Amino acid sequence: MTTLDERAAVRRPGTDRRPVRARPEHVLIPIALGVIAVLALWWHDTPAVTGFGDWLTNAGRITGLLAGFAAVVLVALMARIPALERGVGTDRLARWHAMGGRYMVGLVVAHALLIIWGYAVTAHTDVVHQTGTLLVSYPDVLMATVAGLLFVGVGIVSARAARRRMRYETWYYLHFYTYLAIALAFAHQFATGADFMTDLAARVLWAGLYIVVGVLLVWYRFVMPVRAAFRYGMRVEGVYREAPGVVSVWVRGRHLDELRAEAGQFFRWRFLTRDLWWASNPYSLSAPPRPDMLRITVKTFGEHSGALSRLRPGTRVFAEGPYGAFTAGRRRRRKVLLLAGGVGITPVRALFETLPAAPGDLTLVYRATDWSDVVFQEELRRIAEIRGATLHYLVGSRRDLGGDPLSPAVLTRILPDLNAHDVYLCGPDGMVNAAKASLRRAGVPRRHIHHESFEF
């Protein structure tokens, strides 16, 4: 009886919809149009540029406008909009965000310096005096200066080298200062921005853009997760040891089918214990999602993941998601190779079970440096047997295996028709990059290589 009810629920319009996936161009083209619109605004408002000071000032204006636009775009990329998360992929969004963030910090610095210099040249004063004038007598510029310093600070903190030396959570929470910075920088755009002071329409559009993105942010990063926490009522069901230092956590909840989670996706998990409630970490589903249960599998190298092995059944869980585009939605071809490295097996394990494929069309290659790191051996063997899929282990250090374990030669020996395959690739960054290069050399086109990095 309950099964019948559940089926009826699944058929209900609304839950049966296919998830919406945006493609990269659906994001990049609007961004490009926005840049053109911003430049057009400047073009329209500028009668003529005369003299060196005017050149500097106008260069400062353009970089300022672009920085203001970049701030909105960067926030929108991180607003966890489901269509982007599923279509473009969280890792790619994060890469774009990081790249755009560095560019934006550059724009902010250039904007400040060019405006100071430009104003000083036209006013025939020196830059020090001009900086003082700007800070003291221009409305809201002092606030904007604080904002600029915050942007630079967050930029420095986010630089790759610094991030390694810092706890993920520290970095994550420091990043929230950008919201403060954006808020502080907003006022001076209208109070002193030549393109907005006298142009109500531009002000309305600009403010509208900020408001829309702000609403999206609050909705998808706050309202939806809180709603989900009440709706799904997730709790830890049990913790199981898979291998030394690797544990699986089963989480039970209600109505989980409404999440429309797919194999290959991940959630950001927050376990409400005294030590863990403040940290939210991304872990992939390591089994296909069930209407009542989800499973994650975590390698316990960090402080956070180590504490997971001590979770008690019944612990409350908040899960944000599902996120990630490493799903069947990327599939382009009949034959599929799944290529997993180390703990990258987790989403691959879920795909191995669910990716539609006829017997013989699905191959899993599992790379690990040591047999003690290999997890799910029994599960994988069973899935391979039932589905008529092929399972290959490449285990051992480089030296043991005699050279590159993922060289084109090795891969084509496993799969002679490798270049007729779609490849799903997941693992540590180094392994993913090496494997990607190797696959390209083996003749697999770039658009058939789907990869996800889990180092955001």
Next chain:
Amino acid sequence: MKRAILAILGTAAGLVLLLSFKTHPASSSGTAAGTGTGTGTGGDTAAPAPSESSSGSSGTGSGSKKSSASTTRTVTGDTVDTRWGPVQVRVTLKSGKITKVETVQVPHENPRDQEINSFAVPQLNQEALAAQNAQIDTVSGATVTSDGYIRSLQSALDKAGT
């Protein structure tokens, strides 16, 4: 790193390109009178203000156009509404010669305006005295104010009948 350099160079090139399309030579040199007036009326926002009466009333003491050329006259130009606010110029003429130019009003809403005017207005006044007409150069960095100034000055000179 390569990408960073490309981004910097690309942005710089884009900026230079955009700015150079917007660059006009300073509005006129004394000899090329034609271009001077062209730029003067070419400002995009302002229409000549209709406030003739107010400009007439502020002429102090010796306002009549029929008075002989040897007397000192003060003529106030039209109020020109620019993007940043109204600009109005008053000219003092003696025997048909411009002896003094001053501004009745200039934009002063924000510190940028004040800063610009503090150097642009004296320079424009000087240029006008030197040229003895309204075909003067735009001051770099004060395009909008210069535009308004030149047009108001022209209207004042038109009224004076010089």
